[in-house]
Amino acid sequence: MDTLRILHTGDVHLDSPFSGLDSGRAEVRRNELRGTFTSLMTYARTEKVDLLLITGDLFDVGFATRETVSLIIREISKLKCPVVISPGNHDCASEGSVWRRNVFPDNAFIFNSEELSSFEFPDLGVRVYGWAFEKPMMRGNPLGGRRAENDGMVNILSAHCDLTSPLSTSCPVTEDELRSFGADYCALGHVHNPVDGRYGPGIAYCGCLEGRSFDETGPKGAILCEIGRRSAPGEEVPVRYSRIRFSKRxxxxxxxxxxxxxxxxxxxxxxxxxxxxxxxxxxxxxxxxxxxxxxxxxxxxxxxxxxxxxxxxxxxxxxxxxxxxxxxxxxxxxxxxxxxxxxxxxxxxxxxxxxxxxxxxxxxxxxxxxxxxxxxxxxxxxxxx
Ligand SMILES: [Mn+2]
Incomplete structure (x- = not known):
């Protein structure tokens, strides 16, 4: 395998109330949003991506409907590749949350702590670092000056965090901290309207999967990130990414x-x-x-x-x-x-x-x-x- 192909999504906000719409249309939109998520999963399957990252806020609220949870379980189990989930402020991995129930298939890897940890996929040559919100607010910074391993594997950071303000209650992190951590690609969630190139190479917010209000204008989707192979530890690897529209509206x-x-x-x-x-x-x-x-x-x-x-x-x-x-x-x-x-x-x-x-x-x-x-x-x- 020459190139690693990673699909990066997040901020899907399944089961959003769509309170700006009347109840009939809100129901239509909730169904459409589930449909958009299914299209994304179908894409991951048919395009045979190597890894799927879900960088938080897959659900809009901590207690998702049974129907939506079954959909997620079904879609993940259809995939051959690993799916790494980093719960965010809207769907934190609190005690009793769905993330702590043992209902997900074996290819789901779910962070469940505010401490930095990692999953390793030796077959892919990839290590994915990340963390989970355990409560809707998270003021600490799990990076704390740490650095990614330098052993030749591709390092990804997959997390929900806020680069926009040091006073944020949604895990404030700075661009400098991400840079010194040294991952090859930082797959981030939380900002719904990302501006391409805002944070330079290797750091990207995927944005939301469907706009839900006039605060989230334009077409929405996910990121397909392609990362080259490293022949020796410390060597720079080429990282390219592009946005793919999935939004129906x-x-x-x-x-x-x-x-x-x-x-x-x-x-x-x-x-x-x-x-x-x-x-x-x-x-x-x-x-x-x-x-x-x-x-x-x-x-x-x-x-x-x-x-x-x-x-x-x-x-x-x-x-x-x-x-x-x-x-x-x-x-x-x-x-x-x-x-x-x-x-x-x-x-x-x-x-x-x-x-x-x-x-x-x-x-x-x-x-x-x-x-x-x-x-x-x-x-x-x-x-x-
Ligand atoms: Mn969000």
């Missing part, structure tokens, strides 16, 4: 400037053009935010815009436009309209965009009410159809 958040729009038709046209230019399909949950300065006569009813997103899986519109008020006519208006405008004027010209937005909304509601019009609901509504 994706969340996207977009901003559309609609400056100068005067009537709803114009707005609809701009949105329709944008949606077709982005080629969003039925896998997309889109949150579209409208911005820009629009005519004061344009009253945006976001609910009326939602049918434009019928092709998408889910579509919501937020209105953050600011009306261009005819300031000179309003300020010289001798009626209560003018008085109302003068009160809001300092806020309308505030340097704080939030304050300007609030003042604009107040002015719009107020003038509509004074004109005896019914007040349109300007809040963002979500269509889920």
């Amino acid at each position: 994706r969340y996207e958040s977009a901003i559309l400037p609609v400056d100068g729009a005067t009537v709803e038709e114009e707005l609809k046209e701009k949105i329709a053009d944008f949606l077709s230019s982005e080629k969003y399909g039925d896998d997309v949950t889109l949150r579209l935010t409208l911005t820009g300065a629009v005519s004061e006569d344009l009253k945006i009813d976001t609910a009326a815009l939602l049918p434009l997103g019928d092709r998408l899986w889910s579509f919501s519109v937020a209105d953050e436009t600011v009306p261009i008020w005819n300031a000179s006519s309003l300020s010289s208006d001798p009626t209560v309209r003018g008085e109302f405008y003068k009160i809001l004027e300092p806020m309308l010209n505030s340097s704080d965009p939030k304050e300007r937005k609030t003042a604009s909304a107040a002015l719009r509601y107020g003038l509509s009410a004074l004109a005896g019009e019914s007040v349109v609901d300007f809040g963002g509504k979500e269509r889920q159809g």
Whole structure:
């Protein structure tokens, strides 16, 4: 075997509640997430990877459903290769957790302590170091200045930890500590939206397997890591990795400037053009935010815009436009309209965009009410159809 092929996943969060969705859709998403996990396992099998790493948060909560646990057991037992699991903050290896029950097949290797330990796979020439969260919080650092063995085997570190803050309660570790530990590849879990290249070669977060909210936008998946062989201890080995999409759906958040729009038709046209230019399909949950300065006569009813997103899986519109008020006519208006405008004027010209937005909304509601019009609901509504 010239090259070791390792599939690195984590942050799957099976059985997530998907609380942002109605109960029917949340159930669909939970099933889809199990399906995405199954696709990943099928890939590992058909591509005959040498090793599968699950770097924490396979479950969203410590007590997984029986159905999900059976699925995991079944999928692992179908694999020929070892599966190393490093429980994270969401699925810690506490007393009584599923990880401490003797239900997993022989090819599952599960870390169960906050101390650094390792599993060795002599046939593969690989040693996998790691640890487990034993409680949802972990402030200690299992590396503690230790170093990986230097005996010619390929060393992997597979763990759930937080490189983003020394104050983290999810096992804060620094990049320098990882470097001096000296593993050939550090397979990490915890950060759901990793930026490629952020930590230099040999250190990577796999990210989540499916986005579950607008905090987790874009396509999601796992990492396929390929590591060359070492002919002598101490020799550098080539490490290459690439991301493979497994997510069935994706969340996207977009901003559309609609400056100068005067009537709803114009707005609809701009949105329709944008949606077709982005080629969003039925896998997309889109949150579209409208911005820009629009005519004061344009009253945006976001609910009326939602049918434009019928092709998408889910579509919501937020209105953050600011009306261009005819300031000179309003300020010289001798009626209560003018008085109302003068009160809001300092806020309308505030340097704080939030304050300007609030003042604009107040002015719009107020003038509509004074004109005896019914007040349109300007809040963002979500269509889920
Ligand atoms: Mn996670």
